[in-house]
Amino acid sequence: MPETRTAKLERLTIPDGKGGTCTARFFIRPGSRNRPWAWFDPEQIPPFEEETGWFEMERIKGGWKVLRQVPRPGWGR
Numbered sequence: 001m002p003e004t005r006t007a008k009l010e011r012l013t014i015p016d017g018k019g020g021t022c023t024a025r026f027f028i029r030p031g032s033r034n035r036p037w038a039w040f041d042p043e044q045i046p047p048f049e050e051e052t053g054w055f056e057m058e059r060i061k062g063g064w065k066v067l068r069q070v071p072r073p074g075w076g077r
Contacts, residue, residue: 002058002059003058003059004056004057004058004059004067005056005057005059005064006054006055006056006057006070006073007028007054007055007057007064008028008029008052008053008054008055009026009027009028009040009045009052009053009054009055009066010026010027010028010029010051010052011023011026011050011051011052012024012025012026012027023042025039025040025041025042026039026040026041026042026044026045027039027040028040028064038063038064040066044065044066045066046066046068046069048069053069054069054070054071054072054073055067055068055069055070056068056069056070
């Protein structure tokens with residue numbers, strides 16, 4: 001059975017040069033300072049409008065794959 005987890009993804013936006021912003025990438029903050037951040041390109045994430053969202057993720061070789069958006073868990077901050 002594949003390993004799955006629920007994680008909060010955050011949107012990284014940058015100025016688009018026209019007075020607005022555009023989404024550059026998404027990321028997961030690590031649980032400790034010694035672990036690297038996990039980065040995702042916009043095409044790897046199901047569309048959502050908020051700055052952050054909770055997603056079910058599956059462990060794959062070399063990282064994580066985003067499966068679907070889920071409601072905020074009771075333990076989530």
